[in-house]
Amino acid sequence: MENIPGLYTNPDPVTQDYIFNHTMLRVRDPKVSLDFYSRVLGMKLLRKVDFNEWKFSLYFLAMVKELPAGDDSAVSTFTAGLSGVLELTHNHGTEENAETPYHNGNTEPRGFGHICFSVPDIKAACERFESLNVPFQKRLGEGGMKNIAFIKDPDNYWVEIIEA
């Protein structure tokens, strides 16, 4: 990957211990979002942090085999050292809305587009999502890119599914 305009191929050594740790999405109701990310996608909740004074809570999830042990400080350190963490922000009270107050970035104004999970067998994964009544934005075989799918999380954020 040389000769790509703007690309810097000789990174400062100090950056090489930086970790792309997490992506944060606001969610209407953590009950339904945790159900989606833990039951449908198999993520584990590593950490929940309540900021009651400021009326919000954070939920940190990741695809880990084992939950971290130890006190909140140990779990916080473990979580900060991972890549591929999803942070869900719940502003207290939004769960009382019938519909999500949040915007998924794929209509104007656009910006953020989606998160993506890769799976070992995309056909099996999509059949499983259908059996769980997960809504699809795009099914396998539809549209220009036939070998990928998009499902929707409870706030209508798009979750791309690709085969690893």
Next chain:
Amino acid sequence: MENIPGLYTNPDPVTQDYIFNHTMLRVRDPKVSLDFYSRVLGMKLLRKVDFNEWKFSLYFLAMVKELPAGDDSAVSTFTAGLSGVLELTHNHGTEENAETPYHNGNTEPRGFGHICFSVPDIKAACERFESLNVPFQKRLGEGGMKNIAFIKDPDNYWVEIIEA
């Protein structure tokens, strides 16, 4: 993490090979975004895919020590198997805008909030960002959470900085 409403702590075994692969952000100009993510944050470009018929290009970056070897199929498989990939989408022509046409999700309509990098020494990292003239959304010591910072990427997406 038991007894959290909605949380499913006995995940379907088929989900345990799912990988939270990437987060996609649209960018105005890949030249300036690649400069930011490769020079300032040290990410490596794994793969660039052009869809000229549909007038967009995709750039896949990650914090990897070594670039993958092999043809595009091998690189694609390598990329899909990682966690912590950042996908930048360039819709051809947006680079001609003087300002980004994209919305960072932190004013109405809100939704996506930020991505986050963890670093070994946040004070040193923030001093380095200052020396590189990176704009800050929030400096260390400001606001309610004094031990985190937010910098802004070239499209004004917020990038949280925490200490691992």
